[in-house]
Amino acid sequence: MSANLNIGVDVGGTNIKIAVVGTGGNIIYSGSVPTEAYKGYGHTINNIIKSIRNILNKNNLDTSRIGGIGFGFPGMVDPEKGMVKFLPNIPGWTDIEITDTIKNEFGLKAEIDNDVRCAALGEYNFGAGAAYNSMICLTIGTGIGSGIIIDGKLLRGANFCAGEIGHMILKDKDGPICGCGDTGCFETLGSGPAIVEMAEKYIMGGKSAKFRELAEGGEITPEIVARAAGFGDKVAGRIYQIAGYWIGIAVTNAINLLNPEIVIIGGGVANAGDLLIEPVKRTVRERALGTASEKLVITAAELGNNAGVIGASLLVCSEFSSYNNDVRF
Ligand SMILES: [Zn+2]
CATH class of the missing domain: 3.30.420.40 (ATPase, nucleotide binding domain)
Incomplete structure (x- = not known):
């Protein structure tokens, strides 16, 4: 056989x-x-x-x-x-x-x-990217990474480092410290830990919030903050808008550079769906070059984990x- x-x-x-x-x-x-x-x-x-x-x-x-x-x-x-x-x-x-x-x-x-x-x-052949030749696939979780396929070719780079979008520097000064040793990387602003940090900072002085109640004394997770936003918690909604904004800025830089037809967003944090993807779309609409983003599709990953x-x-x-x-x- x-x-x-x-x-x-x-x-x-x-x-x-x-x-x-x-x-x-x-x-x-x-x-x-x-x-x-x-x-x-x-x-x-x-x-x-x-x-x-x-x-x-x-x-x-x-x-x-x-x-x-x-x-x-x-x-x-x-x-x-x-x-x-x-x-x-x-x-x-x-x-x-x-x-x-x-x-x-x-x-x-x-x-x-x-x-x-x-x-x-996977997404290119059997998921959200199946109808396209040029795509960027982002995963947003504890870290942030990307896989890039342009004109049907997978980009690996000279030392196989292509796609390390999580370390794109978005805050030149006074940015948070990143695991790579630098400061102000995208990963410190739009990842799961960045969402949790914003939530924890908010309740630090003893302020109440829906996500604090949902965590029941345990750890706050991006998923809990998303659920709180679903219950109408304004602070939780704002936290996702901020994370989505930074993802939108990174995506804007990437599409101005690479001009993909589609940006696919996956990873644990992307399970929040439109709560995360809407502010990404809005930011790209406002900030990206018109020609680069004219027919651009931004969508959630289809194949999950x-x-x-x-x-x-x-x-x-x-x-x-x-x-x-x-x-x-
Ligand atoms: Zn970094």
Whole structure:
């Protein structure tokens, strides 16, 4: 039987998602394992290998049915060498070789790339980007990343760093400190932690707010602030307008530079839907160059948290033979 399935692995700071994906982008089997980064990268790699074996065995899948295994990592990778260079939120993964280990273990082709680039590949082929040739796919969560496809080509850049939009500097002076060591990065202004910080600052002096009540003494999350806005809490609504404004400014800069047809916004914070996307659209309308934004579509991601595994599985598709080829399958 021919290999008509691929495996996608989406590595996150807390969990690793693994899925067997059909060539039509359909998820056939999936599972997840804890990352447990504190136990070292060797432990995490062994967990991934064990978990892939489990999925194959449980579903009576012989490796001859599988074309290869693709990985998305949340940080800097070298897809040509098959190495993870640096993961800001997963300590210990510095210059770690991965693809040869997987090839030796399973006798299958293995590829890696950045996780948001994988999500962009997923959305481009099977999600919100399916009808377009030029797109920017943003993920807004604890951090902010992007995957960029222009004229059908996935942008990786000279050191595979293209798309690090979270570190676009939006406040030249007096901006908050970013995980990258600089100040005023987009990620410090429009991410999940930025939303939480605004909410916590507001109630610091003991002021009441709907999100404080909803948190019931526990941690405030972006989702709780969104729910409070849904209940009509004006402060919560304003917090999303501010975050949406900064996302809109970053998107404006990106579209003036790259002129995509569509901007897709995903990630945990984007689950707030129009509450977040409306202020983004408004800001882009007001600030972007008319020619660059004339036919621009700004929309929510369609594949949810499956975009990463679906996109990772596409890395090993036989059609995806060269980094310079069109990435439409
Ligand atoms: Zn930064």
